[in-house]
Amino acid sequence: MTTDSAPRILVTESDFSVGNEHQRLIENNPQQGAVVCFTGLVREMAGDVSLTALHLEHYPGMTERCLLDIAQTAQQRFGLDRTTIIHRVGTLALNAQIVFVGVTSAHRQAAFDGANFIMDYLKTQAPFWKKEIHTQGHSWVDAKETDNLAARRWNQSE
Amino acid sequence: MTLRVLFFARLKEQLHTDKLELDVGDAILSVSELRKRLLVMFDNHEALQVTRTLVAVNQQMANEETQVTAGDEVAFFPPVTGG
Numbered sequence: 741m742t743t744d745s746a747p748r749i750l751v752t753e754s755d756f757s758v759g760n761e762h763q764r765l766i767e768n769n770p771q772q773g774a775v776v777c778f779t780g781l782v783r784e785m786a787g788d789v790s791l792t793a794l795h796l797e798h799y800p801g802m803t804e805r806c807l808l809d810i811a812q813t814a815q816q817r818f819g820l821d822r823t824t825i826i827h828r829v830g831t832l833a834l835n836a837q838i839v840f841v842g843v844t845s846a847h848r849q850a851a852f853d854g855a856n857f858i859m860d861y862l863k864t865q866a867p868f869w870k871k872e873i874h875t876q877g878h879s880w881v882d883a884k885e886t887d888n889l890a891a892r893r894w895n896q897s898e
Numbered sequence: 899m900t901l902r903v904l905f906f907a908r909l910k911e912q913l914h915t916d917k918l919e920l921d922v923g924d925a926i927l928s929v930s931e932l933r934k935r936l937l938v939m940f941d942n943h944e945a946l947q948v949t950r951t952l953v954a955v956n957q958q959m960a961n962e963e964t965q966v967t968a969g970d971e972v973a974f975f976p977p978v979t980g981g
Binding site: 780796797798799801802805827838839859862863864865866867868869870871880881882883884887 | 906
């Protein structure tokens with residue numbers, strides 16, 4: 741693997757610019773014909789309480805290792821070139837950006853699949869925990885079985 | 899001769915602590931045995947029951963049979979919910 745394709749992994753309280761990240765993925769990269777970028781946002785969840793913010797906690801050190809491992813696995817499996825994963829932590833307001841995944845590949849299918857794979861594994865493997873802050877207090881978000889099923893389908897398709 | 903135990907998220911709040919140093923001498927323990935010691939310390943708190951928590955040893959996912967010793971970092975946490 742060239743140093744150029746070493747995954748870019750960031751866990752940060754700071755916001756990020758999708759434009760800058762997209763540019764970083766495509767500049768001086770003439771062999772790659774496809775770039776796929778995904779951004780996850782804080783949304784107002786359905787229910788009888790209104791969400792005012794999300795708080796994201798993580799396990800420093802293990803989180804970065806885990807994201808690097810997921811990125812490298814995706815690079816090898818889908819033949820991706822550049823890979824970026826950014827995940828924010830701390831308190832995030834409604835509509836704020838939480839997570840960014842950007843990948844490049846020669847053709848579009850590998851880029852779509854690679855980005856999808858990274859998000860499915862990030863949601864079920866990386867040590868982050870969400871707490872919802874609402875007007876009446878706060879509550880930790882429970883893990884969803886649908887997320888586990890989404891990650892498992894990547895093992896069944898081979 | 900201690901090992902470091904970390905707790906995250908809901909578990910940290912329920913146990914009112916995020917980390918502790920546990921003197922294990924020169925013993926080699928399984929995660930299961932370590933968990934039993936912690937259950938004694940935390941008055942059998944249900945948050946520490948096996949079905950409710952995941953465990954990582956030295957920042958790698960582990961299981962109840964994984965062996966730990968002084969100098970290791972053992973983290974207990976709920977299923978993850980990032981993304």
